Structures are given as structure tokens and as C-alpha cells.
Amino acid sequence: MPNNPLCNPAEHTLSRRRMLGAATAGAAGLGLGAIFQPAVAEELSRNDRQVLLMWLDGGMSQLESWDPKPNTRFGGPYRSIGTSLTGVRISELMPRMARQMHRLAVVRTMKTEDPNHSSGVPKILRGHPKDRGVTYPYMGSAVAKMLGPTASGLPPYVWVKPGNGGFISKHAGFLGAKYGAFAIGSGKPPTNLVRPNSISDSDDAARQELRERFNRRFAARRHPGPSEANSYVYDVAQALMKHEDLFDAETLSAKDRERYGDHDLGRNTLLGRRLLEAGVRFVHVQSYGWDTHGDNFNAHASRVPKVDQALSALLDDLNQRGMIDNVLVIVMAEFGRTPRINGCVGRDHWPNAWSLAMAGCGIEPGVVVGETIADGTDVATEPYDIGHMFHTWYQALGIDSSHHEFTNGTQPLPVAHDDMHAVKELLS
């Protein structure tokens, strides 16, 4: 703060107080989304900014995607191809993205700390802030907290993943379980989404009204947090019920299904787009199985084109629908993969010099930030940690990440690593 000439201390205090107020005020009787009252609504409500994070769990190889080193010792078998950005080449496994590079920003000099999945995944998804003895929220929970739900009343932070759905509270860290992820498994509707026929609309409305009435009375002289949280989940449940069609594959056009691809990532990205359209604030699309210690090249030949297909369809749609200015799209994993090719023709974990990509809201289109050295075994230009990206993304979303703070009880906490900063070239 002291180094920033633009910072007005008075304003800063004001916004801090406003934020603290949001955490404790929440008078009884606020219905929908009361507990998610956006922290600094005035500053942020310029428009309804949203995020879609495509997470390639296990670690996609930068060499078989954004930062190919063809014809070098570690470069692997694939060719690179030219893109819509002059002088920028990416792997031949991404022909569709090559035509969309002018919409994308890529960072090729990610240098992060942790080479393990179990600790690396949460570190990256939390933006790896300075350790203050508290558990930071995942980005989705943090955005849910800072931007709140949209007017849709849908859960602000939704995971779309293969396998089971459910509620993942641990993502919320110190923000408290209510900011956890609402997970939709294999595109299936949440259990019990559909109301039994025995309950009519009017009966349901009547009983819900009673429930709220009792809740308000109970909360009137108690700490309002629990009642608000409880009311909130009922509100979200009812909002979700209005979107049953999201979970009905029949409502999809065959063309959409084909464009995104008939595979987990394609289907889940398409559902992700529909969730954005329905008004979910932060969608996390999860793709599993990228930990290619063995058979890396065949695995990437099978997998990367699916990212290429789903991501390019998504970018097309966001552009066509005029959503791209409000939706931040991020594609990343917990690390990349080693240049060294191991005995089982695989690549191992590589936090040393990897790539990620982003597009949309607040992001400068058509830039490639950073370079790795010729054989890809280190960064050649300034390395960036995930903390730099969190500052960048928060600023792209209109959050002043170097001033805005969370509060944990009475402890103010920076939203992103306090020694890091946004990468200017990435911001539009």
C-alpha cells in the first residue's frame, strides 16, 4: 500500500470497514444470498463477472501443448504449428486453439514450488499465499466470497467433474464451509433435485414460507450466521430446481455436443458454459488423469485434442454470445511435466518452468508472456509464481488484489501473496 501512489488511505479504510460490515451485519430477514453479500459491492458490481477454470488434474505437459520444443532432445515426437499470432507456435495437438491464439494469453514461465500432487494442487488452487497459519480458500471459494452469487441465486462456486457430486466444504478454508464447492458429478442432477409429485407448488411455497418465518424468529436475537447459511442453502436448492434442464442431456443440441466433444471434458465444459449462462459465478471444470508418468506422448495425443476441442468451442460460444468480456477463462494444472523422458516414455512432475493459459474478462488477448530456454529445462525470462497469477486474475475481475483483504475473525488477510503483483502484460 505505501508504495502505491494511487492508493488513497481513506478510501482503503472505508472499503475495509464495508467489508467487515458485510461479515458481521447480515441482519435477519435477508433472504437470497444474504450471507454472500458481496464484500465491496459498489466497486465490484459494475457488471457480472464470471470465471471458468478448466483444471487438468495431474499436470498437462507444457511441451505437448503451449510451449513446444520440437526437434530437441526432450521435445518429444510432435511438431509445432503456426498460430493466428505471428511468430507464436504451439503443439500440433492443438490445431483449433492455434486458430484462436489471438484470443488467448499464455504464460510460459510459471515457476512454482511444489512437485507433489497432494500438496501442490491445493497450493496452486489457493494461490499459494504466505503462510499465516490459516488455510486459504481455493480460488472458487475466494471469488464466491468477494463477488458473491449473481442474481440467479445459483451456487456461486460449482465444480463440474466426472464421478460423484456433492458438497466440498474444505475448499473454503478459513472463509467457512458455506463458501465450499457445489459439485455436479458426471452432469447428473444433485440427489433429490426433483420434488415428489405429492407436494404441490402451493404446498411447497407454504411450508417454505413457514420455515423462513421460524428461522427469522430464531435468528432475531442470535448470531445470524447459522440461520443465514441455512436459509441460503434452501434458496440455492430452489434456484437449482428452476434449472433442471441443465442436467437433462436431451435439452442439448446435437451440434453443441459434437462441437465440445463426446467425452468427459467436452460434456463438462459444455455444462460449464450452460452454468455460466444460468448465472453461476465460478465454474471449475475438472479433468482427471493427466499424471502421465508412463506413455506420456500417447496419453497427450489422446487428451490434448480434447482440451483443444472443448476450449475452442467454449471460446467461440463466449465470443458469439458476447460473454467473453465478462467471463475469465483459465486453463491450468498443478504443474507441467519434466522435459526429461523417463524409461516408461513418460514425463514426471515439473513445477520448474511450465505454462498456463487464460482469456476473456480483463485479459489482454493475443499475448505470450515469458520464454523458456531452448531445451525447455528452465525459464529464460522472469519466472512467475501462482501468486502473480492470482493478482492478475483478481485484477482482471475488478478486485484490487493488493489492497483488498479477507478477514478471518478479526485477522485481516491479503487475498493474494503480498510480495507478488499482477503481470501487467496480461491485463487489458
Place this chain on the structure above:
Amino acid sequence: MDTRWLMFAAPLAICSFVSADEPLHRRIDAQIQSTADAQGIKLQPPAGDAEFVRRVYLDLAGRIPTADEVRLFLADESPGKRTTLVDQLLAKPGFARRMADQFHVMLMERRGEHEEWTRFLRSAFGRNAPWDEIATAIIQPDAEDEHLRGAAYFMTARLVSEGAMADVDVPGLTRDVGRLLAGVDLQCAQCHDHLDIEDYTQQDFQGLHMVFENVQVRRDTKFPAVSEKLMTEKKQYMSVFIQKPEETGPVVPGGREVEIVTFEKDREYATPPDKKKRIAGVPKFSPQRELAAGLTAKDNRLFAKNIANRMWFAMLGRGLVEPLDLQHAENPASHPELLSMLASELAARDYDLRWLVRQLALSETYQRTSLLADSEAAPPSDSFAVAAQRRLSAEQLFRSVLSATGELSRHGVALDAPPDSVDAAISKSDELKKLQASFKKAYANPPKEPELEFAPTVEAALFVMHDEALLKLLTPREGNLIDRLGKMEDQDAMIDELFLSVLSRPPTAEDRQDAAAFLANHAGERDAAIAQLAWALLASTEFCVNH
């Protein structure tokens, strides 16, 4: 003793207001009071009887009280009736079950269930086994004792492979032993000294870790069991920052490094291994035994403080040290002397948990209302100036719903029946078994996530709104609540009965008015309207939390 833990061994500071001869619960209150005074915080008055009776049943019996139990307590005019009720509840089998359920959730963090483990917990709490004995059984499971052997599940459930690429998570077991039995999360000290917590060194982690690296899951038993390999050498390790080789023997959290005792070749075993029969053998030097002994040693302050803090959390909804597993010098308790006192007294009482629960339940701090004073902001939660609204476990909720809806009576079991009778009724009914599973699915956290705060979920809301088996409890069926209420002609009495059964309190005038208006609006379908009312109460926050 390692000097780093000296702060945990600070001599007990006696609060100046209350003599050490006073019962512990009075001294607890004195400490809370003096800290609040110093901070200018006003403590809220005691809870009303109805508030108290619901709270204490949920904590000590694992369920809400029945309407009759509430009436009985409210009608009782004797001055010591709260103490009497606490003592009655502590003496009943429901208390042992509640403790077993609570410790199951705390220690296993929803990793799974096993009948041997359940038997171990129920038997241990059934005889009010001291906590140091329980902890010893967990660290050094005794396969010979059929009531204790199930304790090995703590380890075997964690020593499982989670997929083809994942190694068995031995570091995770190490971490959990530190977290759950000593209140220290050493995870970040695995590869180097903890970056931010000076007290947590890599040696602490590695020294504890080597005990579990030495453990093997036995394949020759049908029940969970582990064996130990020979340990003859110190463990070599290196910090990823300072590439200097270090070595250590087993280290007890809160204690010291244990000397490795070696024996002549062929004399290392108390029971030699038998490869043909695949029997692992029992080494004479047992790191597990050393760890168990060191952890439960009377002077191990981390061990004592951890359990004192966890029991405080269980009864008050917030630990004196938060997070529960981050005890260290720079994260002091909100009431350091109080925690120190609880730990010392508990150790001096041979870790009698029932005694501690009784003292906590008798304290004014526990018995305070959850109502805030008018027009005042909520006091900070670490002042304990107002009672918290606490999470109910899936087990507490299920049992409470069975009681509230009169479902047990329908199955011929008294609403206040002891847990074994309730279990028997559940096991005879597919419907109830399914419902029990649904409650766990809707209300339990995913595996490995500690259940700490009230965290309602959309899933649980949808469950309450739409689950047909749950909604069936609110249709009139012979002997259940709705059936009973439907037959009551006096509307006021009916509304009383409804509120006492579900919310464990009489209705307020406003409640009564709302209920009457609702019934009047749905005059043609009284049973359905009563069910709607009951549903709204069951779905309300008041029912879902322990307040």
C-alpha cells in the same frame, strides 16, 4: 524434556478469585469471567430451562429430549435439577454411545466404519476407559484383546492404497496421529522445518514418521491388526533447503527422542517371525510401545492439552486453541491458564473423560444462553460470552428426527429408549436402515474433512425438501407424531405437543399465532397442514443446530 515444549509445561497458575479446592466448573467460570472483564465483554445470562434441556440431551445423550422429558424437566422446581439431570444422563448408556459416536467422527474423519472399531469405541466408553488407555490402544493395538483390537482400524484404515499411482499415505497417518492425539499438525515439517511455526521441526515429523514406516498391516487376521518390523537404526533425513544429512530415532510429540535399543542377532524378537506361516514376529524393541508410553506420560503436556481442548470444543463449539491441531507457542489459547488447568486436572484425574464432561456441563459457561443481548453486536466467539450454535452430527440428527417424529413409537420402541434398543429396531426395518444411510450421506462431511462448524449444504436442503423416506415420517401412521397430533382435538394442546416434540420447548405466543393461522388457512386438510408445520420446524435452523 525438549525445551521447545517448555511453554506447555508452565506451572499451573491458580486463578486468584477461586480457590483450587473449588470444583473445576467454578474455576472454569472464574477464568472466563476474569478474561471477559479484562476485555470489557459482558457475559450473557444462563440459558432458560428449555434451552438447557435440549442442549444437554444432545451433548450427553446424542438426541433431543422427548416432549415428556422436556415437560418433566420444566415442571421440576428443585434448585439442583440441572446437576441432577447431568448426572442422570452421564449414568445412562446413551452417554457412552454419544461419546463413541463423537470420537468415531473425530478420530476417523469419515474414512469409513468397521464393526471391530465400533466395538472398541463402545466398549471403551461403556466402561469409561481413561483417555490415555484409549490412545495407547490406538497407537499400540493389542490383537489379543477382542475389545481393544479394533483400535487398529485407526491405522489400517489409513494405511490403504488410494489408487494405482498413489502410495500408501504413511505421512498422512503420521500427520493424523500428531493432529488428533497431540494437537500438532506436522505436515509442513515433512521435508524441512516448518517455515512459520518454529516449534515444528523436521525431526518431529521424521521421528514420528519412522514409527509408522515401521508398521505393517497384518494380512493373517480377519480383524484390523498391524505388526512391527525390527528397528535397529536411526532414520536418515535431509532438509530440502539445507542439504545436510541428519538422523533421528523415534520422537514422541510433546516428548523426546527415544533411544533405539538393539539386541544381538537372532535375539531381537520376543516372538520370532515365521515366514512359512506368514507371522510377522514381535520385536523386543517396539517403537509403537515407546510412542504410546511417551505420548500418554503424565508430563506430556501436548497430549493433555490436546484432549482438554478437544473436549472443550465438543461442549462449547470452539476450541480454546484454534485450529484444534495447531498448538504451538505462537498460537496461544484464548485462555491459556484455563487450558493449562483443564489439562493438568484431567491428567491428575487419570484422564477420566466423563468427569471432565461433567465439569464442563456444570459450568455456567456451558449453561449460558445463545441469545444475544438486544441491540448489541455479538461478542467475539473466543470470549465464550454467549453460547454457540453448534453443528449436529448426522448421528445426532437422525436419532433426533426419529424421536421428534415419533417414528420409534411406531416401531414399538420408546422415544427415550437406550441406543441398543434403537439399533435393534433399525436393524429390523429396511426403511430405517436406508434412512440412516441417507442421513449420513446428507449430513456427514466427505472423508478426511473434520466436522467442526455448522455447515449446511444444498444437498442436505434438497434431502429435507424432497427425500421421500424422510417425508414419509411426516405422514400419519399409527403411533407416530402426526398421527398423534391429528387425533388431538384441542388445537392449543396440539400445538404445544408439536413444539415440545420437535423443538423441545413450548411455543411462544407468536409461534402459536403462526401455527393457528396456518391451520386455519388449510382447514380442509388438517393432517396435511400439521405435517407441513412439523416439516417447517424440522427444517428450521433451530432444529438443525445445538444452540
Place this chain on the structure above:
Amino acid sequence: METDAQPIAQPKQLTTIETDRQYRVIRFSPNAKTLYGAGFDAAIHRWDLSGELPTELLVLPGHHGWVESLIFAAKHNLLLSTDSWGQLCAWDIAPENPRPRWRHAEAHDGWIRAASISEDQTLIATAGRDGTVRVWSVTDGKLLHELPGHEHEIFSVAVHKSGQAAASADLLGNLKHWELPSGKCVREVRLESMHYHDRDHDVAGLYSLRFHDAGKTLLCAGSQPNLTGNVGGIPSICWLDWESLEVTKTMEFGEKKQGYVYDYQFHPDGYLMLVTSGAPGAGQFICQRLDEEQPFFTTTKMSNCHSLAFDAASNRCIVAATNRNSQGNGAVRDKEGKYLGNTSPLTIFELPAMVDA
């Protein structure tokens, strides 16, 4: 007590040549005086074997990406090589420094995964990522047949002994029978056990096709995969009856961590020599008679074995394996801070004395 059983003669490990890079394929030249090797560095390497110790010769440049096929056409003094950028090259190996006689820089669009030469050395078939099989004239590189039709990447191809047919198999284990010269796909079969799908990932198991037994049998070698992420599967060779397209026998070599049969050769005595590569460090060199259930020789001392070169004249073979500890997260550097790659140690075996016919 006397026993009739003779001790079974075993291959004998002679020496290991350290290299400074990884080789995907090694082959003896037809006169066995030169060992050729290729892999991840876009070049063909050679060693002169005439002296006491192998000496490296000049590399053959001009390839890109990975070079995975080295096929000799002795009649024509040619070496045919393919790479992962789609190049097919025929080298005249008569001169001391071989030179391309012909080459197609874009024989395929991208990775050529397989190549197979006809017995009379007139045709070579190639196939790969572009899903098309192409048949070329060996002597002049003329494209004779273009056989499109696979919907997925092709991993293996074989030309029938008759020269009148070819077989190819793709990622999913779909096998096609091509009639030459009509270029028609006349039969198809799916080898489901040689494919695995999980979590958006198709794992190919059928890595190589080879006609055997005068063309009556098609050997389908590779793995029965059952894991993504890391190599997992039982190294296998399926014996497919060419007439009925039915699997008549499946030979399995080890447990699932052993992964894939990467290369194999038949010894003139009739036994099979093969190498496997699976999980990190898991490698086998196996010798097994076709009529026996178990190998008569197995060694697991070498990590991740990828190729096997055999020379009948000297009755020796060379196994290209991988250095120990080839797997590791983060940057592995030497004392000077140089980033370390992996290598393929070449181990020479003397095979049991041939049975005198």
C-alpha cells in the same frame, strides 16, 4: 540320483555399453558389422562393431522428432527409416557414409508409428497418426497404394509374406485386412483386450503386427493395458489365425507392472526373444520356446527395455534398456548444475549355442 534333464543353456550377459541418449530402436546392419540406433533426437546413430570396442560413426542427419523404424533391405543395400514428423527415408548403406537414395519428407501427415517390409523386399508399408496406410516401392520410393479408412491413429502395420495383403491396427485395437493391389479393406476385427479406456484416455495395447508361420498367423504384440497415467498392463503377444481372424493363443509375459512387449525377434532355434518395458524400472529380457508355458530365461536386471537387436551369425543380441532412476520429479541436475537426461545402456548377450540341425 541321476536325472535325464540337462541343465538348460542360458543367455550369458557379456558387457554393457553406456550411451549418452535414449534409443527407441537398435538393429544390426545386414553384415552385422554396424549397429544402428535411433530414438528421441531426430538422428540415426551408428557404431562400428569390427573392433574390440564399438566405436561411434558419424550420425545420419535429416530426420525430425523421433526415429522409430530402422528396416534393412539387404538386397538393395538400403536402410529405411521413418520419423515422427512423417518422413520416410531410404539410405544407401553401401558407402561409408550412407546417403539418402530417396526420401519423402511428408510421407504421412505426422508421426509414422509403424513400417513393415515385404519378404521379397519390394514393398514397404508405413502408417501412423494420419490413419492412412501407404505402400511404397522400396527401390525408388514410388507410392503404390494409399489405404485410408482407420478412424484412429494407426500403431502397427504388417505386409503379408505373399506381398498380396497387409494388416494394420489402430489405437482402439481395430485390425484391418487390406487386399493388395486392389487397396480394399476386405476384413476387420477388433482386439478389445489390447485397448483400454478410462478418464478421457484411450490406451493402445497393440504396438506391433508381424506375420509368422508362412503367413498363417498374425502376431499381435504389445500389452493388455489396464491403467492410464502410468504404464500398466500385461505384456502379451496374441496369435491371430489369419484365415479365421480368431485369437488362438495369448502369450503373457509377467505381471501388469511389466507393461508392454516393445520388441521381439525369433531365434533360428525357434524360440522367442523379447524385451518389455513397464512401470519405472520395470524391464525384462525373456527367452521362451513357443511350445512351452514358461520362459527358459528371464532377467529383470535391466530397466525399461525398448529394443532388441539380434545377429544370427555371432548368435548374440543387444538389449537397449534405460538407465536406473530414470523417473523423478522436478529438475535432476549433475554437480555442475547441468540438467540430466536419460540414457539407453546397451547390453550384449551371448545366446545359447545353436542346436545343430
